Amino acid sequence: MSRKEVQPLHIYRFLPRTNCKLCGCPTCYSFAFDLISRDRTLNDCPPLQEPEQADALKTLKGFLGEGERIPGTDHVIDRTRCTGCGDCVLACGRALTTVTIGGRLSKRETVPEVLQVINGSLHVINAPSCKRSDKSLDLCGVCADRCPFEALDLVKAEPRDDDD
Numbered sequence: 001m002s003r004k005e006v007q008p009l010h011i012y013r014f015l016p017r018t019n020c021k022l023c024g025c026p027t028c029y030s031f032a033f034d035l036i037s038r039d040r041t042l043n044d045c046p047p048l049q050e051p052e053q054a055d056a057l058k059t060l061k062g063f064l065g066e067g068e069r070i071p072g073t074d075h076v077i078d079r080t081r082c083t084g085c086g087d088c089v090l091a092c093g094r095a096l097t098t099v100t101i102g103g104r105l106s107k108r109e110t111v112p113e114v115l116q117v118i119n120g121s122l123h124v125i126n127a128p129s130c131k132r133s134d135k136s137l138d139l140c141g142v143c144a145d146r147c148p149f150e151a152l153d154l155v156k157a158e159p160r161d162d163d164d
Helices: 008-012 028-036 051-064 087-096 142-146
Strands: 075-077 098-101 104-107 115-118 121-124 152-154
16 A cells, blocks of 8 residues: 555554543544644654554554655655655656646746755755645645655645734
8 A cells, every 4th residue: 555545544543542642632543644644753652652562663654654744845755765866856847837727738937946856865945836835726746646666745734824
């Protein structure tokens, strides 16, 4: 099962299901949602760190990868999987220069690139250029879709200061 197919119930099945609230969530099921959105990490669940939960923890790491959410963006990068191939950078570059308005494809003027491979690893260098940061554009996911190693994931938007 790819990470894109993982649902909260898949995650929940491997959690301790104690509803202890030590992670800051009211239930283990709500914690599963926060894991998928990367609002929380597996380390936030103390019971999951116990030796008897080692198999469950390993399975959950397989489901979720070990990605880190890039602050202020929708991007999650798993540096253990990223090879620096640049497929996502090329796909994003093409997507940035086109936009669909009223069902018609049109060209955008020069837009600074969002992603760049630096020292063999992917970095978000200009998050405001990302189509996902513009509320008037459809959400884009071409960079994550293009990654052959599932090293890049996109999650729900973080609240921004200008959001009401």
